[in-house]
Amino acid sequence: MTELSKSGAAVGEPTDASPAPTAFLEVRDLKVHFPTDDGLVKSVDGLSFSLEKGKTLGIVGESGSGKSVTSLGIMGLHTAGQYGKRKAQISGEIWLDGTELLSADPDHVRKLRGRQMSMIFQDPLSALHPYYTIGAQIVEAYRIHHDVDKKTARRRAVEMLDRVGIPQPDKRVDSYPHEFSGGMRQRAMIAMSLVNNPELLIADEPTTALDVTVQAQILDLIRDLQKEFGSAVIVITHDLGVVAELADDILVMYGGRCVERGPAEDVFYQPRHPYTWGLLGSMPRLDREQQDRLIPVKGSPPSLINIPSGCAFNPRCPYADLPKDNVTRTVRPELAEVGTRHWAACHLGKEQRERIWTEEIAPKL
Amino acid sequence: MSDDEKAVTIPAQADEPQLQGGTLTKNPAPGEVLLKVTGLQKHFPIKKGLLQRQVGAVHAVDGLDFEVRSGETLGVVGESGCGKSTMGRLITRLLEPTGGKIEFEGKDITHLGVSGMRPLRRNVQMIFQDPYSSLNPRHTIGTIVGAPFKLQGVEPEGGIKKEVQRLLEVVGLNPEHYNRYPHEFSGGQRQRIGIARALALNPRLVVADEPVSALDVSIQAQVVNLLDDLQQELGLTYVIIAHDLSVVRHVSDRIAVMYLGKIVELADRELLYKAPMHPYTKALMSAVPIPDPRRKNAKSDRILLQGDVPSPISPPSGCRFHTRCWKATQICTTTEPPLLQLQPGQQVACHHPENFADQAPQDTVLLSVAKEAEKLLGETALQESAETSAAVAATLSEEAAEPVVDAAEPETGEEK
Numbered sequence: 001m002t003e004l005s006k007s008g009a010a011v012g013e014p015t016d017a018s019p020a021p022t023a024f025l026e027v028r029d030l031k032v033h034f035p036t037d038d039g040l041v042k043s044v045d046g047l048s049f050s051l052e053k054g055k056t057l058g059i060v061g062e063s064g065s066g067k068s069v070t071s072l073g074i075m076g077l078h079t080a081g082q083y084g085k086r087k088a089q090i091s092g093e094i095w096l097d098g099t100e101l102l103s104a105d106p107d108h109v110r111k112l113r114g115r116q117m118s119m120i121f122q123d124p125l126s127a128l129h130p131y132y133t134i135g136a137q138i139v140e141a142y143r144i145h146h147d148v149d150k151k152t153a154r155r156r157a158v159e160m161l162d163r164v165g166i167p168q169p170d171k172r173v174d175s176y177p178h179e180f181s182g183g184m185r186q187r188a189m190i191a192m193s194l195v196n197n198p199e200l201l202i203a204d205e206p207t208t209a210l211d212v213t214v215q216a217q218i219l220d221l222i223r224d225l226q227k228e229f230g231s232a233v234i235v236i237t238h239d240l241g242v243v244a245e246l247a248d249d250i251l252v253m254y255g256g257r258c259v260e261r262g263p264a265e266d267v268f269y270q271p272r273h274p275y276t277w278g279l280l281g282s283m284p285r286l287d288r289e290q291q292d293r294l295i296p297v298k299g300s301p302p303s304l305i306n307i308p309s310g311c312a313f314n315p316r317c318p319y320a321d322l323p324k325d326n327v328t329r330t331v332r333p334e335l336a337e338v339g340t341r342h343w344a345a346c347h348l349g350k351e352q353r354e355r356i357w358t359e360e361i362a363p364k365l
Numbered sequence: 366m367s368d369d370e371k372a373v374t375i376p377a378q379a380d381e382p383q384l385q386g387g388t389l390t391k392n393p394a395p396g397e398v399l400l401k402v403t404g405l406q407k408h409f410p411i412k413k414g415l416l417q418r419q420v421g422a423v424h425a426v427d428g429l430d431f432e433v434r435s436g437e438t439l440g441v442v443g444e445s446g447c448g449k450s451t452m453g454r455l456i457t458r459l460l461e462p463t464g465g466k467i468e469f470e471g472k473d474i475t476h477l478g479v480s481g482m483r484p485l486r487r488n489v490q491m492i493f494q495d496p497y498s499s500l501n502p503r504h505t506i507g508t509i510v511g512a513p514f515k516l517q518g519v520e521p522e523g524g525i526k527k528e529v530q531r532l533l534e535v536v537g538l539n540p541e542h543y544n545r546y547p548h549e550f551s552g553g554q555r556q557r558i559g560i561a562r563a564l565a566l567n568p569r570l571v572v573a574d575e576p577v578s579a580l581d582v583s584i585q586a587q588v589v590n591l592l593d594d595l596q597q598e599l600g601l602t603y604v605i606i607a608h609d610l611s612v613v614r615h616v617s618d619r620i621a622v623m624y625l626g627k628i629v630e631l632a633d634r635e636l637l638y639k640a641p642m643h644p645y646t647k648a649l650m651s652a653v654p655i656p657d658p659r660r661k662n663a664k665s666d667r668i669l670l671q672g673d674v675p676s677p678i679s680p681p682s683g684c685r686f687h688t689r690c691w692k693a694t695q696i697c698t699t700t701e702p703p704l705l706q707l708q709p710g711q712q713v714a715c716h717h718p719e720n721f722a723d724q725a726p727q728d729t730v731l732l733s734v735a736k737e738a739e740k741l742l743g744e745t746a747l748q749e750s751a752e753t754s755a756a757v758a759a760t761l762s763e764e765a766a767e768p769v770v771d772a773a774e775p776e777t778g779e780e781k
Contacts, residue, residue: 062581062583063581181673183673184673211608211674212444212608212653213649213670214673215654216667216670217669217670219654238581238582239654241656242654243656244655264658265659268657278583279582280656281586282583282586282587283611284586284589284611284612284614285611286610286611286614286650286653287656287657287660290614290634291615293593294589294590295586296584297583297586297587298587300553300584301551301581
């Protein structure tokens with residue numbers, strides 16, 4: 001992580017050491033770029049947010065919006081892999097509890113990974129090792145960070161499996177991943193990620209591979225465990241329903257950047273970015289009267305090699321022509337405050353957006 | 366096919382749907398039964414050993430009865446492994462049924478061979494889930510969408526190329542993309558290509574297996590709207606298989622809820638979503654996360670089902686849902702409830718339906734009281750509760766003529 005990226009020409013100016021933030025997790029101007037034969041893929045292009053302990057941040061976006069790349073960046077997992085002999089270029093700052101991770105010694109980050117911060121992956125079948133029993137994998141995760149004998153670690157593994165609701169944990173601890181059903185595998189993964197009482201838990205699409213009844217169980221479990229352990233949680237998902245269930249704050253990503261961020265209620269009830277409106281409009285809802293038609297976002301998500309100039313959303317935005325001087329196509333909008341702790345990046349005037357939302361969008365949802 | 370009218374207008378990618386349904390003469394009158402399925406079964410054998418002897422079977426689909434009327438959309442929902450995809454492949458006859466009967470337009474197609482099915486393939490088409498694996502990467506879009514014409518030996522008016530370009534326009538793609546390959550398209554565009562291919566021969570029935578689940582939210586809505594428009598314009602009949610209850614509600618007229626190879630509830634959309642009768646339907650609907658943060662803390666009326674779906678290799682006896690059902694009683698473990706029409710437009714297979722008079726009231730009272738008692742008082746008090754149950758049974762046998770609704774509630778209250 002030391003030799004990282006600061007050389008990358010396309011990556012923004014290296015940030016000077018700024019004072020450590022007060023928030024538990026603070027990400028400042030994070031950029032993750034991958035050089036490929038076709039060009040530089042700007043998966044994350046200037047993302048900032050902060051998160052307190054005990055709170056949940058939901059990151060929403062479509063595939064290719066940079067959600068997962070962000071989470072892997074925080075975990076420091078990008079440097080491990082090589083992308084066609086070229087490394088990912090990462091810049092910015094990630095402060096976790098007073099430590100800056102990107103400039104820190106990789107050995108130090110390795111000590112934090114799994115202990116202070118851990119991750120739940122989307123597909124438990126590919127994230128669990130098929131050759132080892134569930135117990136062995138949890139024990140390994142525990143013993144790396146704790147100097148205990150195997151017996152103690154095993155007892156701890158059984159205790160965790162019990163906590164996440166696996167029946168007969170003392171027997172199931174010796175099962176292999178293929179002997180578990182999808183929901184149980186996800187529970188086992190959660191047990192593994194929580195075995196060291198991490199303070200930051202990143203759940204990347206934790207329920208996407210699961211059925212709806214099992215999803216409800218897992219969401220409940222994550223919520224209860226968070227209350228119990230008081231960790232900070234980042235939930236990454238494309239499902240607005242999941243976000244609404246779990247998150248205190250919501251960050252909407254589009255084309256590698258944050259387009260809107262704010263408290264969950266505000267983002268759902270007073271969204272201030274046309275892309276958020278689009279997401280809300282394209283989703284059929286069970287809690288409302290039947291809509292006649294969905295209101296889709298036209299077109300498809302942008303290529304990250306060739307992000308549209310100006311506002312990345314402008315080719316799909318129905319209001320792109322409203323601001324003067326073609327500004328949506330030339331100037332990239334920055335996040336601006338639109339309410340208490342609520343930011344949106346859009347060229348439309350604040351009042352204009354309020355008017356469009358209340359008069360045109362909200363009645364149709 | 367060449368005698369088909371080509372008067373269908375092209376819906377641009379968005380905008381208002383233009384109702385042109387009347388211009389197509391081929392479709393039967395709406396409401397007519399197009400597809401009739403009785404007792405449909407599919408068991409996949411499990412073979413073991415040197416001799417490959419059959420040691421068991423996966424009961425993927427185990428006795429389905431339903432009808433699809435022309436012009437309507439039947440939605441099929443259920444969790445993974447409930448047999449919904451197998452059902453889709455059976456009615457399109459991509460799989461050979463183990464038992465039961467499939468009738469399409471009154472004709473028995475249950476055991477037709479490949480050549481026997483060929484003429485029918487024009488009328489029954491399928492849209493697949495994964496737009497990445499269902500298009501041949503070595504073929505151009507023109508070849509892919511034109512294949513049905515070649516296979517059926519149909520020469521459309523104006524040539525295949527012209528017809529394919531028209532179809533591409535119908536599904537909202539650029540006709541100039543005729544010579545491109547699938548990898549040049551995004552997921553949503555590929556799904557449109559799959560739809561164009563399914564529509565090529567102007568089918569009557571389109572079976573769509575998870576048509577939008579592989580797509581992003583904003584693209585999902587585009588494809589859902591496209592399917593909607595096409596149905597209105599071409600008078601199509603859909604069977605849409607999906608696991609997403611909100612999508613199914615949006616597209617369907619009637620909905621079948623499947624659990625372990627059986628239909629547990631089959632009802633009109635409004636009835637099903639307003640007052641589901643089968644406990645499984647209720648649990649399934651309550652499990653859907655609602656995109657409304659204000660509901661987050663009202664831990665609500667969510668019914669959390671315990672455990673997972675049992676294995677379809679040896680499904681539970683009686684009602685297949687009884688292992689996870691909170692209303693299950695003795696009768697549920699022994700007797701399988703038939704799919705009965707409890708009110709117009711709503712068929713349910715349950716002994717103790719929600720929102721309706723109980724089908725096996727005596728059983729409920731006796732057993733749930735006994736169960737409650739066992740839980741609350743422990744074994745020492747079991748005897749006492751048995752007496753209570755007996756007393757209740759006595760009262761009940763007097764009232765047996767009247768239907769008893771939720772009689773269990775007051776009784777259990779007393780026990781506490």
